[in-house]
Amino acid sequence: MKTVNEDALQKNYITAAYGIRSWLLTRDHKRIALLYLISITLFFFIGGFFAVLMRLELMTPQGDLVSAETYNRLFTMHGVAMIFFFLVPSIPAVLGNFLLPMMLGARDLAFPRLNLLSWYLYMVGGAYTLYAMVTGGIDTGWTFYTPYSTGYSTTNVVPVVVGIFILGFSSILTGLNFIVTTHKMRAPGLTWFRLPLFVWSQYATSVIILLATPVLAITLALLGVERIFRVGIFDPALGGDPILFQHMFWFYSHPAVYIMVLPSMGVVSELVTCFARRRIFGYRFMAFAVMAIAVLGFLVWGHHMFVSGQSVYAGMAFSALSFFVAIPSAIKVFNWTATLHKGRIEFRTPVLYAFGFIGLFTIGGLTGLFLATLAVNVHLTDTYFVVAHFHYIMVGGAVMGYLGGIHYWWPKMTGRMYHEGWAKFSALILFVGFNLTFFPQFILGYLGMPRRYYIYPEEFQVLNVLSTAGASILGLGYIIPMIYLLWSLRKPRTAGPNPWNAVGLEWLTPSPPPTHNFDKTPVVTEEPYAYEEKSAHGG
Amino acid sequence: MADNHSRVAHQFDDLAQQQEASNLGMWAFLATEVLFFGGMFAAYAVYRSLYYDAFVAGSQHMDVLLGAVNTAVLLLSSLTVALGVHAVQRGNNGALTRYLLMTIALGATFLVIKGFEYSHKYAEGLIPGVRFALEGPDHVELYFILYFVMTGFHALHMIVGIGIMTAMIILTRKGRFSPEYYNPIEVSGLYWHFVDIVWIFLYPLFYLIQVHP
């Protein structure tokens, strides 16, 4: 335990201690959040690099840039890096780690040592996976469908699976920490229905992580056993059932979509209320909607398997349940829009990302209806329509929310403001670049271009070139924020505790906050998002 | 006895909050564990309903007696854990140490018996992918794959449990526990009981299939 002396009170969490050891052995949730921020950014650019090579290859119908073997590795490693090593940990492990204790009025998460262990597990899993990528890669697709992955692929399947297995425990520890912290460490007066929606979304996400990740772990373990010992668990040639693998895989991997997008929804609720200076519209509906999505998310995995050979009636049940997910999603989008009504909207960078999220998530969600519709799904599944749909959810949705959150809380994390002009500009070109990249893919998909094709019929070329052009703009949109955010670190710490004039316990602390967050545990006396009251009091 | 204040980590307000947090943490972890084993139980259920004959044939090769002995050993170990918690509640740390040692001994006994069973399976050529020579109905190999994967993961949990209990003994010897503060013992006990319960499911599912045709 640290003793808090007068000197330490002046220090923030960054200056509290110096040296590499003080970072690698830290148990401060804020420092661990920064460690995560650096690590996942690395994986984001690795995954992005694979995407760039893919889009370049797809500029022409022939396979002239890379071979089939290389291309198959590229899309597999793009998926693995982006999904498991960037999107799943992105908002929880960075923003959640940093903010959850502060939003609850707590000094740290419930289990700081487990939190640090979680980062080390992430790094070990990540290092192992990187090693597997460098020494030959993997070409099974991130879905690892058997029997290809267990009996046919000659690539590094087992090392990658081991890497993801280890990573799974990192997610589980984060989720466990969040659940316990939310239950047990709320400040006095902070009842469940006074929690910011960001906390609700982190809580819902943590429940999914806790209940879905172990199923992925055991599925991948069984896959490893089958591949190493050549015994039949999923391979029909050895007596197994490949459909069972798909059921078990999607039991995790569908809820995983909500692991990625629910935290973003929480971020957007914070941003929209702050910059509209309004209480969130329909707070309880918003909180219940998040939980409803988390629960329903566990019941719809079979919609990935409408043409797999599962029974027609199972298909119908999964389709019906999938439509139900549309309801809470619609509630969220409508309520964000309604929150703007009679607000005082200020167009700062974070809220531009939030609006980007709402627009792109709406398109992603609505195209989800197409895929939930059985007969239409038959035509669309495994085509570029699906690729476009999930990128709208995961990049248009999850990454937009993540970047919006980074821009919103950057002054809190670093004490510095970034260049507003550049930030707005990059938000704009991200939005344009994203749509140019992925909207043509909806059309390609309906035309029938299958995914995971490195060569394609010539009539698809125009749309593919458009998509690649968009990707180059999109790439720029990711690099510019890297530059101005890093650049801002050279400036003095002038942001002040509450640059957005926002409500929420995290803004009561100095920027950057001290190691123990609060000198005195705050007492909560009002509803969340009390912006109107704040302006009424001239705040 | 050390004063309780130093037991409270800086992020908690008081001992009660800390204890509630660690209890909830363990329950949440056990929820994860349920789903981890749940995935295997789901695979078991699917394959048993598809290839019931193969599962019956496979279960004929199980040593029901050794399985029963192991079940008794584990039930006994759950009892000693519970008695250990009871002892620390009364401040009897000597008894706590003895009960924890007995728990470890029982856990080790379980693993030794399990080891004998595994080596018998090896001798009989019943280990898929390593040495498998059983002529039986189609898919009988699946039964043994699931047997080894599920009991193997269970044994792994036992080994972890023995490690935890060893750590608890060391902490007990250091005088860390008192009737006011024994939460780590309680939480470790929860874990131990969970691992026992998994075996309570594994035993009938693998050893006793033919009793209920």
Added chain:
Amino acid sequence: MWDFPLLPEAASSTAAEVDALFWILIGVASVFGGIITAGLVYFNIRYRKNSKASRAGAVSEHLPLELLWSIVPLVISAGIFGWGAKLYFDMHVPPENAREVYVVGKQWMWKIQHPQGNREINELHVPVGVPIKLVMTSQDVIHSFFVPAFRIKQDVLPGRYTTTWFEATKPGEYHLFCAEYCGTSHASMKGRVVVMKQEEFERWLAGSRQEESMTASGDQLFRQFGCVTCHSQTSQERGPSLHGLFGSTVRLADGSTVTADERYIRESILNPGAALVAGYKPLMPTYAGQMSQEQLFQIIEYVKSLGGPQIAGERRNP
């Protein structure tokens, strides 16, 4: 002005209905997307920070509104679900008079057998206006048979049969893709479906035939593998006769019943003990690993040629 298509050709009997559903979804998506976009734009302009618009009477709870935008999507979803499910069901049940074609997927080609004996690789010739039922399996990993112009797709799995059907409505050539990632040359596992007028198709059938019909090949295999010794019409002590079997309901030793379809016949050849016919002993050896997927299809076609339940009256029911 476009030199590239924006919509796929619609060349099957179900394509038009799938497209109709697709356009309805586009309509629904446009209305909802439009409402959200209009709301965002309008509120952002009217309630920008420095606007003079009145902020009086702002509400943050409005139950009727919340219920409205919960229930309206629910009702619309239910309608779309119902239509999609009905159409999906139709796409799974081939018409009675469908002609069968057998498909084997392997890394990385499609091998196709017509009952008449014609074989093709990465090409499928079919007549226009005739329902075609595809019986498919894979000899290695999972593939997926995808013809965008027909709006059909079906995964093709090793170790089991899957089926799909279509009725082509326009002569022409259409893409055939493998839609489930299957390894290195997945993107090259494609071909074409050639839809021909009835007479042309008959001419093609006659002109490109290299071997006898699948029934004849199956008959030959039936003797070669010795099936005939137990499953002939005369010697029924050891095994049931297969006359009138296909499509009939078979009572099994464990009391359950199954329909004798392609899957059942395949299962009975490869794993005879799994579904033992009532009244017989488990004498039959397995033929797993002894026959290729194509040969299995030929034997199935031969069993089909022995008639269906319409002649079941002649069957001895043990």
